[in-house]
Amino acid sequence: MSESAVRNIDHPEQPPVPRSRIVIASMVGTSIEFFDFYIYATAAVLVFPVLFFPSGDETAALLSSFATFGLAFVARPIGSVLFGHFGDRVGRKATLVGSLLTMGIATFVIGLLPTYDSVGYLAPALLALMRFCQGLGLGGEWSGAALLATETAEKGKRAWAAMWPQLGAPIGFLFANGTFLLLIYGLDFDAKTSASDHAFMTWGWRIPFLASAIMVAVGLYVRLKLTETPVFAKAVEEGKKVKAPLAEVVKSNWRELVAGTFIMVATYTLFYIVTTWIISYGTGKVTDASGVKLSIGYADFLELQLIAVLFFAACVPISGRLADLFGRRAFLLVVTAAIIVFGLCFELILDPSSMTDGTMLFFLVLGMTLMGLTFGPMSAILPELFPTNVRYTGSGISYNVASIIGAAVAPFIATWIVADFGVGWVGVYLAVAACTTLIALFSVRETKTVDLTEV
Structure with a gap:
């Protein structure tokens, strides 16, 4: 198969799809999806505890906000089953369009929601509903984008092709946090001193949610110009x-479902500790068990995260090359072992009594570097575990069930652990999660040379 173009073998009369269009379509969708997801994660720390939950205990409001944040992860496996059914029955292209619209509409509506002061408990209820819809959309998005990339890849370069949708994660993160940072500076907002009626809290925070509609329109334009992947088209042609x-993958591939889920757990736990939880810890929202609060300014912290996420973005393509060279399993075993070591260093690096902006940046860079290395090959190894006729469903379920185990509860658990036991035990929590991933990796065979046309 040509690297420059991919022909639809179900409709050979159609011109081949340029490789560049496939790259853009797989990456732009995940960039939009993760942009939508991250602006919620940022607002979950800064905005929602103040505007959508009853006033009172600060930590309780933050935990309530994190609970709605985690609700999307409960919805994601449902989304993977729903969109996976249509992805394996109808096709990758149409399902990708549906998942993008679901996520985009829910995100836009969040930007229009009334606050608790306006409608009382209806406000957090509506926020939770839209968050659930965000999760449904993302549950179907990732696996479709991963399959679009892997099922059109050139032989021997599948991990490289598969890393493009993964690259959408740091791109979405950069846009999300960058947008919030510009708003904070442009509106002269200080998270520690500004009143709740400040322009940023009144209307400024809504801008990223509403602006996502523009990005969704661009994503739809690109995806509507795609044709079906050759691998799926061949399965249709052969009546397979x-x-x-869902029933088929549970019956025939339940071992792969379990292994794929835990292969992804360390990646999710790492990411949501070094992005979502660390914001509340670094900016002093939660007191450490030692009684010390950190005092990094919110805008300063976003700047540190934006620097660190560049290492995430740089390491994704590196991981794709290395996974093609050494194999997915061998490469991920090394990276996962490094995550365990990183977790065991939390107490040393994040000691609140000696924390500076420099040491926090060091921590974030280490975490984001490991994140890029572990996240990059996931869009290759998870689809490669499953046959064509259940690949959308199987890879999606594994990816999104792992989101519940590794991501949905991570900010909540870490917030509780650091308050009662200290920051070192948050690192132990990460190390334990990584150990489960090591076991899962040892349980599977190398998938580098798997034939994706196998049913």
């Missing part, structure tokens, strides 16, 4: 689709 992908 199944009527109930």
Whole structure:
């Protein structure tokens, strides 16, 4: 198959799809999806505890906000089943369009929601509903983008091709946090001293949510110009689709479902500790068990994160090359072992009594570097675990069930651990999660040379 173009073998009369269009379509969708997801994560720390939950205990409001943040992760496996069914039955292209619209509409509506002072408990209820819809959309998005990339890849370069949708994660993160940072500076907002009726809290925070509609329109334009992937088209041509992908994958590939889920757990736990939880810890929202609060300014912290996420972005393509060279399993075993070591260093690096902006940046860079290395090959190894006729469903379920185990509860658990036991035990929590991933990796065979046309 040509690296420059991919022909739809189900409709050979159609011109081949340029490789550049496939790259953009797989990356732009995940960039938009993760932009939507991250602006919520940022607002979950800064905005929602103040505007959408009853006033009172600061930590309780933060935990309530994190609970709605985690609600999307509960929805994601449901989304993977729903969109996976259509992805394996109808096709990758149409399903990708549906998942993007679901996520985009929910995010836009969040920007229009009334606050607790306006409608009382209806405000957090509506916020939770839209967050659930965000999770449904993202549950179907990732696996579709990963399959679009892997099922059109050139032989021997599948991990490299598969890293493009993964690159959408740091891009979405940069846009999300960059937008919030510009608003904070432009509106002269200080998270520690500004009143709740400040322009940023009144209307400024809504801008990123509303602006996501523009990005969704661009994503739809690109995706509507795609054709079906050759691998899926061949399965259709040979009559190898199944009527109930969920039932089939649970019956025939349950071992792969379990292994794929835990292969992804360390990645999720790492990411949401070094992005979502660390904001509340670094800016002093939560008191450490030692009684010390950190005092890094919110805008300063976003700047540190934006620097660190560049290392995330740089390491994703590096991981794609290395996973093609050494194999997915061997490469991820080394990276996961490094995550365990990183977790065991939390107490040393994040000691609140000696914390500076420099040591926090060091921590973030280490975490984001490891994140890029572990996240990059996931869009290759998870689809490679499953046959074509259940690949959308199987890879999606593994990816999104792992989001519950590794991501949905991570900020909540870490907030509780640091308050009662100290920051070192948050690192132990990460190390334990990484150990489960090591076990899962040892349980699977190398998938580098798997034939994706196998049913």
